Amino acid sequence: MEKKKDLFPPVSDDIIKAIRESDAVAITSHVNPDGDAVFSSLAMARILSALGKNVRLFNDGPFKRKEIMEYESLFSTSVDDAFLALEPLVIVLDCSTEDRPGNVYQVLRGNMVIVIDHHASGTPFYKEELSYILPLSPSTTLLVDEIRKALGIPLDKTLAEYLLSGFLTDTGFFHFISDVQAPSSFEKVTSFIKEGLNPYELYDRMHDGRKLEDVKNVASIIENSESCLDGKVIIAYERKDYQGTERLGDSVYPSLLECEGVKAVILIKEKEDAIEFGFRAKRGSGLDVGSLASSLSGGGHALAAGATVKGLKLGEAKAFILEKIALLI
Numbered sequence: 001m002e003k004k005k006d007l008f009p010p011v012s013d014d015i016i017k018a019i020r021e022s023d024a025v026a027i028t029s030h031v032n033p034d035g036d037a038v039f040s041s042l043a044m045a046r047i048l049s050a051l052g053k054n055v056r057l058f059n060d061g062p063f064k065r066k067e068i069m070e071y072e073s074l075f076s077t078s079v080d081d082a083f084l085a086l087e088p089l090v091i092v093l094d095c096s097t098e099d100r101p102g103n104v105y106q107v108l109r110g111n112m113v114i115v116i117d118h119h120a121s122g123t124p125f126y127k128e129e130l131s132y133i134l135p136l137s138p139s140t141t142l143l144v145d146e147i148r149k150a151l152g153i154p155l156d157k158t159l160a161e162y163l164l165s166g167f168l169t170d171t172g173f174f175h176f177i178s179d180v181q182a183p184s185s186f187e188k189v190t191s192f193i194k195e196g197l198n199p200y201e202l203y204d205r206m207h208d209g210r211k212l213e214d215v216k217n218v219a220s221i222i223e224n225s226e227s228c229l230d231g232k233v234i235i236a237y238e239r240k241d242y243q244g245t246e247r248l249g250d251s252v253y254p255s256l257l258e259c260e261g262v263k264a265v266i267l268i269k270e271k272e273d274a275i276e277f278g279f280r281a282k283r284g285s286g287l288d289v290g291s292l293a294s295s296l297s298g299g300g301h302a303l304a305a306g307a308t309v310k311g312l313k314l315g316e317a318k319a320f321i322l323e324k325i326a327l328l329i
């Protein structure tokens with residue numbers, strides 16, 4: 001029998017050395033952060049604080065999603081001169097394109113940079129030996145756990161909660177896990193749970209408290225969705241004037257992906273002078289919406305991706321995207 005490859009190869013000595021030799025560390029992630037971005041940042045900060053480092057968290061926000069709102073005050077949007085003078089090591093998490101880490105990164109980009117990420121479609125702006133990028137990892141927090149182990153920092157309940165939370169949000173609570181990812185990921189999940197966590201408590205904390213208005217918005221998006229290409233693709237539209245704080249797609253995609261015969265769901269959102277496309281592919285469909293998004297200068301994973309197309313009008317969006325995805329189906 002072929003020996004299963006470990007999902008998590010060893011963290012390079014260069015990364016460990018860079019961290020050990022830095023007294024000050026700036027941690028940042030992508031703008032418009034999701035759970036994995038915020039929780040991997042918080043976990044990394046806790047690990048580095050345990051090593052006695054001077055750590056700062058940066059993110060331009062906005063902290064829109066419910067599960068991350070409470071952490072906004074821990075993140076700064078600008079670097080003060082005193083910290084800048086320490087020439088901090090920069091750790092970029094859950095992000096491997098240079099335009100996404102926000103304002104702070106533009107100030108610190110001349111410093112030594114480590115990138116830890118699980119996105120495949122980045123344009124490399126980092127040194128190979130200072131990157132730990134594994135597209136097969138279900139979340140960035142699981143990669144941060146590897147850094148933790150390499151640095152010899154023990155798990156505790158708070159750390160386990162951060163690491164598990166990023167995993168749960170990025171996998172839609174175990175939904176988006178492939179057979180290749182499952183064994184090593186679940187071993188980690190077990191180690192987190194052993195610190196005294198309950199996945200269902202985390203689920204309730206992240207999901208309860210929704211506004212009825214938002215649930216109705218989800219219903220209206222589903223109500224107005226259209227079946228295309230013989231039901232293989234469902235297109236849905238998010239209202240331009242939506243003012244709520246939810247990521248409506250998080251609720252819309254899973255429902256529509258359950259429809260009979262569907263291979264992909266596309267969520268179209270009108271922006272100022274552009275159209276934003278969100279893509280989700282059905283597991284087992286063989287579709288790679290990540291490469292579709294890349295061809296439109298966007299990014300993501302095979303099953304979940306997004307892209308923004310400038311200059312496109314709402315009336316043209318459907319025909320535009322159906323022509324492209326029809327070639328892949």
Ligand SMILES: [Mn+2]
Nearest residue numbers: 036094140170
């Ligand atoms: Mn992520």
